[in-house]
Amino acid sequence: MERPPSCIGPTGQPSWVDDADAVRELARWIVAVDRERPIVVLTVRPGGRDPYFAPSAVQRLVGRDGDVVAIEQSPKGRLTRELARALPDGLMVFGGAARIYWPPALVGVDPDAHPLVRANSDDSSSAEKRARLSNRWRQGPDETRRPTAVADAAPAGVGEEVQVAIVRAWLELFDDVDVRDRFPLQPYRVDQDLAEQLAALEPARAPVAAAAARILSGYAWTEPAPVPERVEVDGAPVLRPGDRAVAWRYPLVGSDQVLHYWQPASGPAVLARIGARDRTGGALAPREAVDPTSTPATPAAHEVEPADAPRRPSPRAPRLEIADEDLVRVLRAAGKPLLAPELRAALGIDSETPRERFSKILGDAAARGVIERTGQRRGTRYSAT
The missing domain is CATH 3.30.2310.20 (RelE-like)
Known part of the structure; x- marks a missing residue:
């Protein structure tokens, strides 16, 4: 088993995280496949100085069965933003909330499997929110949950x-x-x-x-x-x-x-x-x-050549043409701006097609107002107008 990072203190004592390096260490440990102990991460509400859920009280609830980590207050929530960026989508915690991260080997990394108890999302009292956190901890992990990214028919575990x-x-x-x-x-x-x-x-x-x-x-x-x-x-x-x-x-x-x-x-x-x-x-x-009754225009996936059939020479890559309506359809179906590689994959463009040719098509479409460029600073993304 991999050793816990230095940001996790002695068993039975809450730990504090106060810099970006420690936050990234914590993120890696949260998703570590061999982590066996649950972690409760606590955050500070905007404008506050201490975590909304008191670390000492949460540690008493957890006892020696899990670790409690509090993220200190930082300008503009810099540390909790760093944690959100270092974790897979949906696993963040911020704004005074607490989150229980059960061992990934038990429940995977589906965000719904790791309970989030918010501090500012409703008008319930502090006592009710503390009771909600206590109840979630005592319920334990739902080991029957299957991550949404995995087929239901996959062998258990x-x-x-x-x-x-x-x-x-x-x-x-x-x-x-x-x-x-x-x-x-x-x-x-x-x-x-x-x-x-x-x-x-x-x-x-x-x-x-x-x-x-x-x-x-x-x-x-x-x-x-x-x-x-x-x-x-x-x-x-x-x-x-x-x-x-x-x-x-x-x-x-x-x-x-x-x-x-x-x-x-x-x-x-x-x-x-x-x-x-x-x-x-x-x-x-x-x-x-496989649908034996389907009649697609191209060869069906179940129609195969014999394994020993001679390989045919690959034809020369055809001239790349993408209809505006296809660009718009794929971008709207995605529901969010896409990077050029994501858009290329969604359109099913041949790997032999030069990147420059595809970039020119995107540039022409953007110039004509068919699509929009966004996110220049961290990678250009494209969305439908």
Whole structure:
């Protein structure tokens, strides 16, 4: 088991965090897969000097079964903002609130699994809010909860471990929280096939998590190599029947295997399975995605070539053309501004298409008022007008 960071004091005594480095240490420990003790994090209300929930009283409630950490007051809430930036989306705590972070091995990192007790959100009395925190602690973790990013059919325990491993890989990939802001983890699911593979192949979990962190954050598209490769049959992209999500694959570091995944125009990506580098697109399809009655215009995901079929030469990349309505549709479906790599993936653009060509299309669309550029300081994002 990994040792707790220096910001966690002796058992049975509340700890105080008063600088950004300690906050980042705390964030890493909150999502650590081998953390076994729950943590209660306390914050200060705007304009206050002490945590809304008294650390000594909360420590008496927790006893020696968990750790209590109070984040000190800072100008403009700088420390709680730093914590929010260092944690996955939805796991922050600020404004006087308290949050119970149960061990990730029990409940994953789904924000709903880690109770948040607010200080300013309603008119209930201080006594009622303290009682609410006490009740949440005494209820304990809901170990039957499954993180929303994991398929319900995943083998028990494996789904949570995969999700936590992906979060840790993402945190390790971006030590700089400013860069982390530019590459947030996007929603995803873990298919039953992949979960079953990782249940049997534990050594594969780390490289799969590392690949998933790059794919889901969009960071893979900023690297010179490798980049995700669209899966094709006879030169046409493989689409999933039903929602016509595009099939992609990404190599696993130090292995001759790839991670297959589906990327729909809207909705979460699906991490599908591990396969060989030369596997054809048909081997990608998750069981529940195959619809034998579908007749898509491009080859169906379940129509595969024989494994020993000769490889056809890749055709020259066609001239890239993107209709304005497709740009607007994808951006509106996302419900938020997208980075260029995220928009590229959502549109299913071939990895061989030069980045400059896609950037020119976005620039022309912005100049014509079809889309808008935002967030110049921390990475340009695009939204529909």
